[in-house]
Amino acid sequence: MEETRTVGLVVNHQKYEAEVPVRFHLADFLRQRLRLTGTHLGCEHGVCGACTVLVDGQSVRSCLMLAVQADGHEVLTVEGLAEDGKLHPLQQAFRDYHGLQCGFCTPGTLLTLVELLQSNPDPTEDDVRVAISGNLCRCTGYQGIVEAALKAARQISRSAR
Amino acid sequence: MKAPRFSYHDPRQVTEVIGLLSSLENAKLLAGGQSLMPMLNMRYVLPDHLIDLNRVEGLSVLAESESCLLAGTMVRQREMEFSDAVRRRLPIIKDALQWVGHRQTRNRGTLGGSLCHLDPAAELATIAAVLDAELTVQGPEGQREIAFKDFPAGFMMSCLSPQEMLMSVCFPVWPTTHGWGFVEYARRHGDFAIVSAAAMVLRGVDGRIGRAAVALGGMAAAPVRAAEAEALLMGSTGDEATVRAAADSCRGIDAVGDALVPASYRQHLAGVIVARALRQALSRAR
């Protein structure tokens, strides 16, 4: 029989509790148990970054974390970025500056950029490129993503004033 | 690429960990997961038991004393990267950490996990080699100290017995006048190093090099101390000719080759990278 555990955690400010096989990674748990399918699986070996979420505010490859390890922690996924139907400035900027095409790498990239802007509100283009170096994209060539990130940073700074 | 079945244990105390390691067959310790989880997902490892260290107390201390920087095995790479103590006392560690994977890797990855996994390209292993780190290991019989040079036992294998776990690492500090350099060549930002070089130098009052340590990662199964290079540097002024000679001596170090990178390229790179690391170190040494 598959060994399971009960995992209790907060995802996108909401409490969840569910039973999960211990060998499920966090991405599997989010997608299958919580039906939050915005977090995607691109490689399951920690290279592509499509599965990136924030755990306690830090970006993490959710395919490299067991679901049971998230017990008692706080997770932010792409579904938690918009507030009251209003897009996060990064989401809006991705829209305005063509930061996505197929959208598969987008959730992971967004969360990585959320972390960047939290610690570095005024990044240079190089800062942005290094920050997303662990998020692979096959569609955009990254230019639209970088543009969107820089514009969003400016937008967030403007709103903060 | 889903992990195979295993039994999951999440102890809270070191004593529990040792107890589990002593009683369980085919058990693996799970630290940051950045190396073990890919292998698990690809079914390259098939442990019957996974012992999660992430909730064990007392393994995450990062402290400085007069003679060393002491880091618990579960200290996150991210913490070391942003540590003020590390930046002040052994900035080479901070430099090296910039090359370790990506932000996401370092948020979860740990010092101990990296050292015990012993990937030939691991930057922290190269650092441990150049700094002659001292490892404190806990087993059923008690604690013992292992000098890092004695720690690797083979390709991705440490000398730890299956009942032992790494507790902490002491990095002996160098005087504040020391110079340091860490240079790595990888294909893309964040990739595994093809070759990395760590250099530490200290000048005497006469300006001549009184102490030198040079280590290469990625060349062989374990980091290599470039003894010949170190000998050439000792007593020299650190002039460009000596730097070149020291770097060139590294081209003779045995290197591994694979389908992606031939041994000859690694050896060539060793000469290039060591020179660059030495120049960095010498420019910083006061």
Place this chain on the structure above:
Amino acid sequence: MIGLSVARIEDLALLTGQGRFVDDLDLPLMLHAAYVRSPHAHAAVLGIETAAAQAVPGVRAVLTMADCRPYLTATRLSVGLPSASYRQVADRPVLAIDEVAYVGEPLAIVIADTRHIAEDAVERVEVAYEVLDAVADCRAALAADAPLVHRGAPHNLLAEFEVGYGDVRAAFGDAAHVIREKISQHRGCGHPLECRGVVASYDAEEDRLRVWSSTQTPHAAQRLLCDLLGRDETQVRVITPDVGGGFGPKLVFYQEEVVTALAALVLRRPVKWIEDRREHFVATTQERDQFWDLEMALDGQGRVLGIRGRMVHDHGAYTARGVNLPYESAQTVTLPYDVPAYELKVELALTNKVPVSPVRGAGQPQGVFVMERLLDRAAQALGMDRAEIRRRNLIPVERMPCPRPLKTRGGIPVVLDSGDYLRCQQDALARIGWDGFPARQDAARRCGRYIGIGLANFVKGTGRGPFEPVTVRIAPSGKIQVFTGAAAMGQSTRTMLAQVVAAQLGEDLHNIVVTAGDTAGTALGLGGFNSRQAVMAGTSAHVAAVKVRDKLLTVASEMMEVASEDLEVAGAEVRVKGVPGMRRSLGEVARAISGVAGFRLPAGLTPGLEATEQPVMDAMAYANGTAAAEVEVDAETGDVEVRRLVIAHDCGRMINPMIVDGQVIGGVAHGIGNALFEWMGFDETAQPVTTNLAEYLLVSAPEMPRIEVLHHESPSPLNPLGVKGVGECGVLPTVPAIISAIEDALSPFGVRLGHAPVTPMDIVALLEKARTA
């Protein structure tokens, strides 16, 4: 509306995690599948034992070919595009029976409660193999004593053909200069961020199969499923969910699509199979090697008189698409240039590796690469500037439309429809500072730095015909509905079609719903590949929207008793120009023409506000452009940094410039990958040696410079919108421009580059050789 960079209708859902990719589908009672795959490149299969796998708790079934056979009308996938060049047939078995011919070839499917359990069970399937000699190199495959890729085959030559025109012998007889070059190229895998996947669901009561597939060609998939499972089109529906990138390999129909569907049929429960990244390396088609041996004849002024040679192409173990890839390579070589004589003999060799089919560019990048390398070599030999030799040979705009003595794979004559190639080159070179570069290069060299510059031109056939249906309908609800056989995989197909339709019907994208890639929405379709959908589906959408608009205005004018010319369509309404109060909603007009029992329709018209159009266009639209690259080479490590990349390109009229930019830049990124990073490695026993994304290198953000895109618009005369395709174009000139720049940077060392990708190891080895020479 046309020409505006409007925000995409796809974005909101994708940005908020509400996209529905195939792995997001969750049907009640759904089971999960994993495939048993050959670990050997070539082996006889002596037997398959599934009892131990079936005994694993949570496993529902294990099916081999023997179990599938009763449900299939054929045991192989016959998908090859027609060609007279085949010398044998090598179709993929649905599941391997008594022989496997590449690592990754599927032999059985395991269906279980979770993917985890399915993988547990896969390990318990016992296959008895007798390992046979494997062929790993396509040139070695053609040697007389080569082992056979397939036991029963006569040899390893899959196909051969010749492409050419003019009098090559005379051209070489008269030549002042003859350049000889051996060129080898390797293109790798598609590697979309989303791997493949299938969800199949069978409704036993209605005897209907629904199949969701991450595919570029849903109608082809439907046809093959119907053929193989002995069903008609009402019984099989193929739906494309959101697709996380296609890039070519998803246009192929695969074994897993029919077997997963069959499993759903047999088990009477939905079955999901999601390819993981490791599988993608061996289960999904890819491109690989081509070896060219060429000569170019020139006169004393650098004008090309002729090109001739041979090429050997690695086809892989089976035919997954056809011979089109090397055919395109052969055909593309002379496209932009006025070369009067050309002859290329092409051989497609079978190898015991994953089947080869197009990846973004579909063979055309290779044709561009060889031409541009030859021109560089010729420029060197003649002591001429690389830009100048191209100027002397590019087809000038005055000759447009310019018939070329070539035919497409369907026998359609090649006519370059429009384009100012010289102007693109001129603009790209001006932007990158071509003329001033030698001085900068000298200055850098004096500081011990090696910088180089390169350029390349391309012409690409886009808009592959013959048609792509689009239905435009204004429904009684007032919603504008668009249905198409076109398939979206990230290239903004739905926005493109919505814009084209909105241009005629109200200019409000929010009032338009586009359904793409669903066989229930359109009876026929071809799908997304060959940069064809803006041309083919865009044209259909335009023609249909114009027809619907005409009828809309006719009915509305009848209803409002106003002349059609006085009416305009704005948002979701028809209104009288300048009279805000006089209007009808689109819904009202649609209702008026939808009939009331016993009453006449207005204006004696036919019912409904709908048009289905699928204009047939055989001739391809030819896009063009020029890339110029500046690189810096670290002569010690061999590292190459692309410092600047300028691309002047012409895809005819741009429907949405922002989207066009994205396509061009994405293509350039792929080109940088093919120039420097991407290598799908196999060893001498045809075992893959790059099997994860740490070994197979896709460019990440720090490796990319900011791409400078210069737009030109030479409308195509072939379609009413004047559009040409753009999705693949960025790849083509990028590879040769970068290789040329590297060679330029290393010219002090006399290094010559005749291959791609070029790695730091290559550069160090070449510099070492030059030093000791």
